[in-house]
Amino acid sequence: MAIRERLSGNEAVSYAIKQINPDVMPAFPITPSTEIPQYVSTYIANGECDTEFIPVESEHSSMSATIGASAAGARALTATSSCGMALMWEELYVAASNRLPIVLALVNRALSGPININCDHSDSMGARDSGWIQIYAENNQEAYDNFVQAYRIAEHKDVHLPVMICQDGFITSHAVENIELLEDDVVKNFVGEYEPENYLLNEKETMAVGPYAVSNYYMESRKAQSAAMDNAKQVILDIGKEYGELSGRTYGFFEEYKLDDADYAIVIIGSAAGTTKDAVDKMRAEGKKVGLLKIRVFRPFPEKEIAEALKNVKGVAILDRTDSLNSHGGPLGSEVTAALFNAKCTMEVRNYIYGLGGRDFRVEDAENVFTEMEQLVTEGKEVEQYKYIGLRG
Amino acid sequence: MENKKRYNLKEVMNKPERLAPGHRMCAGCGGTIAVRAVLRALHEGDKAVIGNATGCLEVSSYMYPYTAYTDSYIHNAFENAGATMSGVETAYNRLREKGKIKEEFKFITFGGDGGTYDIGFQSLSGAMERGHDMVYVCYDNGAYMNTGIQRSSATPMYADTTTTPVGKESIGKIQYRKDLAAIIAEHHVPYVAQTTFLGNFKDLHTKAEKAIYTHGPAFLNIMAPCPRGWRYEMSDIMEICKLAVETCYWPLFEVIDGKWQLSYEPKNKLPIEDFLRPQGRFKHLFKKGNEELIVKFQEEVDRRWEDLLFRCSQE
Numbered sequence: 001m002a003i004r005e006r007l008s009g010n011e012a013v014s015y016a017i018k019q020i021n022p023d024v025m026p027a028f029p030i031t032p033s034t035e036i037p038q039y040v041s042t043y044i045a046n047g048e049c050d051t052e053f054i055p056v057e058s059e060h061s062s063m064s065a066t067i068g069a070s071a072a073g074a075r076a077l078t079a080t081s082s083c084g085m086a087l088m089w090e091e092l093y094v095a096a097s098n099r100l101p102i103v104l105a106l107v108n109r110a111l112s113g114p115i116n117i118n119c120d121h122s123d124s125m126g127a128r129d130s131g132w133i134q135i136y137a138e139n140n141q142e143a144y145d146n147f148v149q150a151y152r153i154a155e156h157k158d159v160h161l162p163v164m165i166c167q168d169g170f171i172t173s174h175a176v177e178n179i180e181l182l183e184d185d186v187v188k189n190f191v192g193e194y195e196p197e198n199y200l201l202n203e204k205e206t207m208a209v210g211p212y213a214v215s216n217y218y219m220e221s222r223k224a225q226s227a228a229m230d231n232a233k234q235v236i237l238d239i240g241k242e243y244g245e246l247s248g249r250t251y252g253f254f255e256e257y258k259l260d261d262a263d264y265a266i267v268i269i270g271s272a273a274g275t276t277k278d279a280v281d282k283m284r285a286e287g288k289k290v291g292l293l294k295i296r297v298f299r300p301f302p303e304k305e306i307a308e309a310l311k312n313v314k315g316v317a318i319l320d321r322t323d324s325l326n327s328h329g330g331p332l333g334s335e336v337t338a339a340l341f342n343a344k345c346t347m348e349v350r351n352y353i354y355g356l357g358g359r360d361f362r363v364e365d366a367e368n369v370f371t372e373m374e375q376l377v378t379e380g381k382e383v384e385q386y387k388y389i390g391l392r393g
Numbered sequence: 394m395e396n397k398k399r400y401n402l403k404e405v406m407n408k409p410e411r412l413a414p415g416h417r418m419c420a421g422c423g424g425t426i427a428v429r430a431v432l433r434a435l436h437e438g439d440k441a442v443i444g445n446a447t448g449c450l451e452v453s454s455y456m457y458p459y460t461a462y463t464d465s466y467i468h469n470a471f472e473n474a475g476a477t478m479s480g481v482e483t484a485y486n487r488l489r490e491k492g493k494i495k496e497e498f499k500f501i502t503f504g505g506d507g508g509t510y511d512i513g514f515q516s517l518s519g520a521m522e523r524g525h526d527m528v529y530v531c532y533d534n535g536a537y538m539n540t541g542i543q544r545s546s547a548t549p550m551y552a553d554t555t556t557t558p559v560g561k562e563s564i565g566k567i568q569y570r571k572d573l574a575a576i577i578a579e580h581h582v583p584y585v586a587q588t589t590f591l592g593n594f595k596d597l598h599t600k601a602e603k604a605i606y607t608h609g610p611a612f613l614n615i616m617a618p619c620p621r622g623w624r625y626e627m628s629d630i631m632e633i634c635k636l637a638v639e640t641c642y643w644p645l646f647e648v649i650d651g652k653w654q655l656s657y658e659p660k661n662k663l664p665i666e667d668f669l670r671p672q673g674r675f676k677h678l679f680k681k682g683n684e685e686l687i688v689k690f691q692e693e694v695d696r697r698w699e700d701l702l703f704r705c706s707q708e
Contacts, residue, residue, distance in 0.1 A: 023487040026480060052487045054479060057519035061476035064469055064516065068480025071467055072442070074487055076480070094469055200442050200465040201485055203496050210468035211457035 002247070003181040009137070009172035012144040012179055013079075013105045013165070014039030018049045019187035020151065022103075023074035023194075026054035026065035030084035031117045032169040033107035037079055059084035063091035063104075070100040071209045073199030075151065077102060081169060082109035085123045089130070095162045096131025097221060098209055099228070101154035101194075102162040104132070105147065108270070108321075109169040110357040118358020119169040121269065122322040125331045131225050133163040133232055134299040138255075138273045140177050142296075143167040145249055148182065151191050152239045158231040164299075168271040170358065182247060190246060229300045236297055253302035255294040256309055258284060262291030264373045265310055267336050268319040269295045272354070272361045279366035290370045301335055307343030315348045315373035316340065321355045329353075329386045348376050353388045365389055402593040408433050409463075411441075416461035417453040421627035423590070423617030424450050427532040428503055430594055431613070432464075434601035441499040442467065442481050446474035446508030449539040450532070472512040475520030475529060478502045482525045499605050500527035506547035507537040510573050521580045521610045528604045528611045531573065534619035542622040546571040549642070550693065551686055553674045554622075564686060565677065569693050577612040578648040584609075585648040588656070589616035589634045596645055596656060603647075616643045624673025636668040641698040646705065653704040662698075665691045 007015065014036050017025070027037035043049035056062045062078045069076035080088065085106065095102050106124055110116040124134055133153060137143040146165045154163045167173055182190070198207050213221060237252060244250025255273070258280050259265060266276050273294035283290045293309055310316055318337065320330025328334075333351030340349060352369060355361045369389065375381040411432035418425045428450065435441055445451045445468045454461040455468060469477040478500050488494045504513055509531040517529055536554050537543040543556040550569045553559040557566040578585040584607040586600040597615065604611035616637060620627045637643035640663045645656035666687055669675040678686050 023491075024480060024483050026476075026483075050487075050490075052483045054483050054523065056476060056479075057515060057522075060473060061479075061516050061519055064473035064476035065480030065483070067469055068444075068467065068477040068482075069484040070480075072481040072484035072488075073493075074484035076484070090470055091473070200467060200481060201488060201494055201498060202465075203440070203494060206463065206465040208455055208460040208462060208466040210451075211455045211460070212452040212468075213457035217457045 001183065003183060005179050005181055006176050007140055007179050008174050008176045009140040009143045009167045010035040010107065010174065011039060012140040013147050013167070014043070015181060016144050016147040016187070017051070017077065017105070018043045019182070019184050020148070020191050021049055021188070022051055022077050024052050024054065024066070024069035024076045025078060026056045026062040026069070027078050028056050028059045028062045028080070028084065030059065030081050032109060032173045033079045033081040033084070033105065035173070036105050036107070059087040060091060063088035063095065066102050067091060067095050067098065067100060070095070070102050071098065071200050073196050073201045075194040077105065079105035079107070081107045082111055082123045085127060086111060089127065092127050092130040092132060094210070096225060099160040099225070100162060101151065101160060103147070103150040103154060104162065104164045106164050106166045107169045107173045108166055116357040117169070119171050120321045120356045120358070124164060124166050125322045127164070128299060128331055131161065131229070132299060133161055133236070133297075135163065135165055135297055136269045136295065137165070137167045137172060138271055138294060139172055140175070141179050141249070143172060144179060144181065145243065145247065145251065148187055148190065149239050149243050149251070151194070153232065153235055155194060156235045159228050159235050161225070161228050161232060166270070171271040180247070186246065190243070232300050233302065251296060253297045253305050254309070255296065257292035257294065259291035259293055259309060261289055262313055263289040263377070264315045264317070264370050265291050265293055265313045266317050266319055266366060266369060267293045267295065267310070267332065269298065269332060270321065272319065272321065275361055275363055276366045278363045279370065282363065283367060283370055288370065288374070295332065298332070303339040303342065306336060307339045307345060310340065311343065311345055313347055315377045317350050317352055317369045317373050319352045319354050319369070323353045323356065333386070348373065350376070350383050351386045353386070354390055359390050361390065400595045400598060402595070405433055405594070405598060408437060411435065411463045412454065413461045413463060415459070417456065418449065419621060421620045421630060422449070423534055423619060423630060424505065424532040426590055427530065427615045427617045430590070430597045431501065431530050431601040434598055434605055435499060439499055440464070440496055441501055444468070444474050444478040444481065444500070444502035446502070446504035446513055447471035448505040448508050450503055450505065452539065471508050473516045474502045474504045474508060474513055475517035478527050479520045479523060479525045482527050500525070501605065502527060502529045504529070504531055505538065506531060506533045506535060506545045507539070509533075510547045510571055511545050517577070518580065521577055521582050521612065525610055526608055528613060530613045530615060532615050532617040534617050534622060535570070536619070536622050538619045538622045547573065550690055551675060551678055553677060559677045564683070572697070574612065574614040578653070581651055582610040582612065583607050583650055584611035587614045587644065587646055589637060589643055589645070590631060591634060591638060600647065622674065625671045629671060633668075633671060636663065636671070639663045640665050640668040640694065642668050642694055644698065644701050646701065653707065655701070655705040665694050
């Protein structure tokens with residue numbers, strides 16, 4: 001029987017951690033993810049969880065210690081946001097290249113500067129090429145569900161890659177919403193016990209981790225990571241399906257919302273998808289054929305599947321909650337556009353930048369985007385290829 | 394648990410090597426001598442995980458697909474050897490608790506002075522403060538040798554390095570070295586010691602054994618000369634180490650549970666010139682007109698030596 005609760009996103013992820021009961025969690029506080037190590041520490045203090053918590057002195061050390069623990073043979077994780085992730089940047093690559101099945105609870109927050117504690121995706125999007133699987137949530141329920149699935153994906157023999165479970169800072173992490181939790185034993189059975197094949201503390205066989213590899217081996221190591229990322233696609237789908245059989249909530253690469261017959265689509269990641277759904281409902285009631293593609297899995301990038309889902313749309317608006325500052329758009333914009341090009345789709349495509357540093361994204365904003373796309377297609381009213389919305393007047 | 398058995402050089406040297414030959418460190422490298430000497434202090438049959446900060450040692454001893462270590466080994470990055478091993482040690486505690494590991498493991502991390510005094514200082518401090526049961530060994534060769542002899546905070550005053558080059562307007566590094574062993578001792582960890590290569594290696598061996606078999610965090614600072622960076626005759630390494638100790642440039646001491654103990658007091662303290670003269674990095678100090686620099690160097694050595702004697706005289 002599922003447990004009905006009311007939890008914030010941070011509480012939901014912490015609850016999943018308690019149920020999984022991983023071995024080692026090093027962490028350093030940073031808003032808005034601070035509550036996660038606080039909740040886990042409280043579970044430990046009250047004897048509800050056996051995880052060893054390491055109160056490290058920085059985020060660089062939190063990922064370093066997580067790597068040490070994972071290489072040693074433990075199931076390990078950490079949590080962070082924004083500048084905390086920026087400080088562990090180097091270590092993200094080390095974790096991925098050592099093929100360690102670490103899980104990172106990321107609460108998305110803008111990078112400095114100016115220093116800002118609110119949501120955008122500049123932290124995880126900046127790390128999009130670090131070799132981590134990235135899974136994003138629209139709300140607390142998805143943050144919980146994604147976290148419960150994370151180790152199954154990371155530890156899968158065809159994958160062996162770290163996984164980042166992302167949720168929007170404050171909007172999801174701090175807002176309390178209704179949620180359905182699985183029972184403890186259901187989570188434990190689903191996740192299973194971690195039995196690594198190779199690890200430092202193996203009493204029967206020694207192991208060396210973290211070699212120096214020059215041009216005669218480095219490239220093969222990267223190719224192996226690339227192949228693992230390819231493999232992750234099927235594993236993510238299989239685990240999402242298996243989770244659906246257990247919970248009634250099946251997960252894929254993305255969610256299509258009223259997209260089947262849509263003429264205009266918004267492609268978006270995270271909590272703003274909820275806002276966009278309201279705009280879609282409102283405009284559908286007015287007879288407008290609009291729809292939404294909400295990206296859940298950004299790494300690996302489901303290129304072909306995205307193009308297939310959008311192929312009949314006349315106008316696609318790709319909304320980025322970060323800007324690549326390259327004078328032509330954000331990362332989601334670039335990658336979705338490339339996916340459409342490779343699939344020989346020739347509809348109108350525009351890239352909008354929204355919600356930076358916690359700027360509100362309102363139903364009207366999504367409606368305006370749909371209207372602009374419609375006017376572009378039907379009236380030829382030009383829209384900049386790359387455009388900021390929600391700026392002060 | 395300290396091994397009370399009397400030190401026997403022959404016996405110790407006949408133990409199986411835990412750093413296998415065939416690694417790519419330079420001939421005459423002090424770092425390699427330090428690693429072998431520390432690993433000889435592990436009791437035979439005891440398991441260990443060896444950690445390593447990026448540096449000469451790492452790129453020369455674990456070059457894919459060959460490792461020189463007979464024990465499990467982890468290199469992560471330059472500045473995080475302390476944090477990395479704290480993760481390994483914590484994993485060990487948890488897996489022991491779960492009954493997944495039965496045997497005892499020791500945790501020993503090596504870093505050069507770059508990875509220890511400078512870029513890895515915070516990570517080391519954090520690991521020591523948190524009380525992990527591990528030994529951090531700094532093989533201190535007094536500069537960033539792996540990248541080509543740049544100054545570090547462990548570089549002695551006036552040394553000619555590639556970022557403190559001696560020139561018309563420069564007398565080499567202008568600062569004296571950081572006293573890292575004292576700083577780590579101020580973390581109030583159970584064991585801190587400073588040593589180098591002397592005579593029959595008894596001092597190093599005994600301290601390494603104490604560090605490894607003391608429960609809790611321990612720190613060993615080993616002066617490990619680099620013939621390339623210091624510019625002395627490669628075969629003179631033992632003489633250089635002896636002069637460092639006899640001039641009180643590199644004093645030998647232990648700090649056990651906060652109590653400072655001098656390991657060796659020279660009967661006849663030699664002038665600092667004796668240590669400086671054989672090294673090319675100090676060649677400019679012996680040019681006419683630079684006599685004052687040697688006086689200043691001597692004053693700093695004396696001041697620090699007196700300070701150490703004072704610490705060691707306190708109950």
